[in-house]
Amino acid sequence: MTVHSFRDSCLIHGGPIHTMADDRSQAEAVLIKDGVIDYVGSLREARRRAPKDTASVNLKGRTALPGFIESHTHPFAFGKALEQVDCRHCRSIDDIVAALRERAEATPEGEWVLGCTYDDMLLAERRHPTRQDLDRVSERHPILLMHISVHAAAVNTQALRIAGVTADTPDPGDGRLEREADGTPNGVLWEWAQKLFTRHLPAPTADDMRRQLRNASNQYIAAGVTSAVEAALGLAGGGTLEADAAALAAQEPWLPLRLGVAITHPLWQELKAGSGPGLEWGGDPQRSRPLAVKLFQDGSIQLGTAALREPYYRQSEDARHHLIWAQTELMSFVQEAHTAGWQVWTHANGDYAIDSVINAYATVGGNGTARRLRHRIEHCQLANDEQLDRIAQLGLGVSFFAAHVWQWGDRHRDVFIGPERASRMDPLRSAQRRGIRFGLHNDTPVTPIDPLLSISTAATRLTSSGEQLGEDETVSVRHALRAMTLDSAWLAHEENEKGSLEVGKLGDVVILGADPLEVSPDEIRRIPVEATLVGGTPVYLRQNGGGIYD
Template sequence: MNGDCVLVGKIHTLDPSNPTAEALAIRDGKISYVGDADGARRQAGPNAETIDLGNRVALPGFVESHSHPIYYGRYLEEVDCRYATSLDDIVGLLGERARETPPGQWVVGNGYDHTLLKESRHPTRLELDRASGNHPVMLRNITGHCTVVNSRSLELAGITHKTPDPVGGRIGREAGGGPDGVLWEWARMLLQEHLPEPATEDIVRYLHNASGRYLAAGVTSVVDAAIGFNYGIRDAEVYAKVAGDGGLPLRYGAAIMYDVWKELQGGAGPGLDWPGDPDRVRPLAVKFFQDGSIQIKTAALREPYLGETEPADHHVIWPQEELDRMFADAHAAGWQIWTHGNGDAAIGSIIDAYEKAISGVPRTDHRHRVEHCQTAGEDQLDRMRDLGVTASFFAPHVWHWGDRHRELFLGEERASRMDPLASAARRGMRFGLHNDSPVTPVSALLSVGTAASRRTSGGEVLGIEQAIPVEAALRSMTVDAAYLAFEEGRKGTLSEGKLGDVVVLEADPFEVGPEEIKDVPVAMTIVGGEVAHVAD
């Protein structure tokens, strides 16, 4: 799946030693030359295709440092409720799918945002019962951190007023104590064994569904940030299978949930030595969660949510001693650790556990990560820098939810500091940006533009002091994102010897305004010297 080509035109390499070029050659999937057009043609293979960029511009292919490809690909086949503005809209969308589905089979929807519904609340089993009483119905919130089900689903799962809340989760309750249909965080797992188990070819199809979306956005490398969260060890088996088959059109890395990592470490399934080209699919890290989402108030914060007095720090998922133990286990085994932390209380807990693991078994370059890192305080960024801990920031939070974070959840001061990119940059930290798809549609350029502009979807500027320059934002979607996975020597700049992964844009992001970057069309995506996507 490696090819030869020559690109001629305007090229931003993001390599400080050679920042611009008029041509580059890719031979056998790797960049063989960066410089002038004549030199590129001499260094290309004999059958290399020449691509004249014209008025377009080439940059390194984007690296999506935190995403959920299997989940995303499945999501694209479910009932899309992202644009629902009322509970009646949701009932109508799910009811339409139910009428097309044989009785007794699951009807699954996703993407509703309760903060955009006119009722300003989550649906319950009662609304989903209106969609169908003859099907189990399940609806995922846009955050991915809570799920709503109808009465039929509750019966199938055996969830009653007697069912206790699981560790790390909560069952929503009606006034009489019975379940209201909303399952928060780890309570969603109560449904797992009752959901239909897809065939392997279905999961592979989900990956291909997602791959098309990534390529269309100029993304050439993606990290699946929760291997095992979808179908347990089968997630790893599918990635190992496609790695061996060589059937994916872009590059994937895997952050493996701790319990599945333990199984694989013990030799279960494909183990941890996956077949095929490691430049296409390979395991990278061990993954943990330590809180939920600010939008549904399951993130662990040091101070209460806006307008509330109840402490919010109790939303951490793992007791500190247990988190310390698991981190020490993965760290001592030589693995990188990535941990989901949105709230500053969760981030503090994560840093504490990293510090204990590192002090117990010192490693000079572990690059442990905080995922999302949405409300990290200045004191916490200091500790991260000192420990060598990095971050992948969910910068589009500002665009998608910045207005509501200010008005509903955090207030002006805390919302203005969300995703503190400039603070991290001032400390010399290298970090990545991501879209967390399917939580938001994949758009590397929205991440870049939001990081540089701090513009919200409502047209406001939120915390301009946390904006970073366009070049820094582009690096955070390319070479610095690669750095987060120890891959900066292989990808992220257009430099000789690196993988031939390129995105071609219709306009130069250095020449349009930061607020316009999100609207720049992707013309072409090249992976390993082969054209993997061309815009219509």
């Protein structure tokens, strides 16, 4: 199944169909014609309207929902990571060395060995690997190992040599080189200091981009995702080639899912000036389209690079200096994109960074224009009540990393921000109470694509150790489902096209092995995805494709 026509007609029936159109609506049948929902209602009427050759999708008791929309994810970086050494499961620096060595032994001398997704907090040593650690892998291969957050990385001595980075190299404006006593970089890189090295990697080709994007897409559809929004086009090192691949997905049907992209600010400027495919992609915008300009205003809490109003829990260092841009700079970027009529997304985890972003949006957002463009705050992890009030007032959108509670909740509570702030991280219910529309995301490859874990965690606030963290911020399963579908569509100005099963919308559907509204919220994360339909066409079928057609 390499060409996806999105043009078949099919009739879905035989189990609960939650349309997400409003609070309670359920339908007996959904008819999709030419990729678009033609009818929602009774099975009898759907059958009457169906063309003769309509495929009959029989749920046999399974549950259908609008396809999941990952409102903030990184298919380009993920596709690339799939080809690197995955260090997610390493529990010591020795584990990392062993994993990378296996790859180095199979790699010609002098070529780069690339690894990803190590987590310093899960290593016995509780630190980042240094160049000396990575020199144990190989001194003949340059090595670049990305942290799970992508906001830090580690390199070996050979990589420093190739990049010409020495004790005399100053820190770049948007990053930092960790150093030994005499000033020699120790191999640990913070924020975008990694660019000093990524620019020496072999230039990716257009074929690489397409292959990686397609490989990533296959994983999204297997998780029930029908639309993935790339939250930082240009960050995976492909530059305008990333834009070319995304634009090509609008022109030709080679991707099995729908793509939207937020373009990192420097790449957006390049495209605006006419590089690559520019900013007008034509083709079929429902397959792939540019959506927004992406900015970053801090890093991540688990790396200690988020900008907080109060110090981190286990250290007294003033964390406010972690803002990436001075306020005037951030404002000028926001103003530039806003004036050009573009939606702006800004990454902000800490409350100090969130203040900065709200202030920037408030400045440009006179006369309700911020509301009209739906400027967004990405992650918005430590937003407090007063900030949520302002977000609601300005009509901003938020994409929350709800499964963060599961992935990092225990460590946030015990190490990084303490029990009080951790119980309020990702404040979904406080946002819902104020009428803020939000989506949920896994930020893949930071964590695996798992919308059902996001929904589960939003409803339970359980951490991976099984403890509940901040019951007051749970939302109902129904609201979590809405965040994963209709409200994620809203965040991309696409709520009239997708996000619910209603006449005239795209026939994007996920079929689940159990009904998330019937099982206990903690069980939701274990529900299997049985099938994924994009425009009525099955793009993913579990277990070799059996079982959904009559």
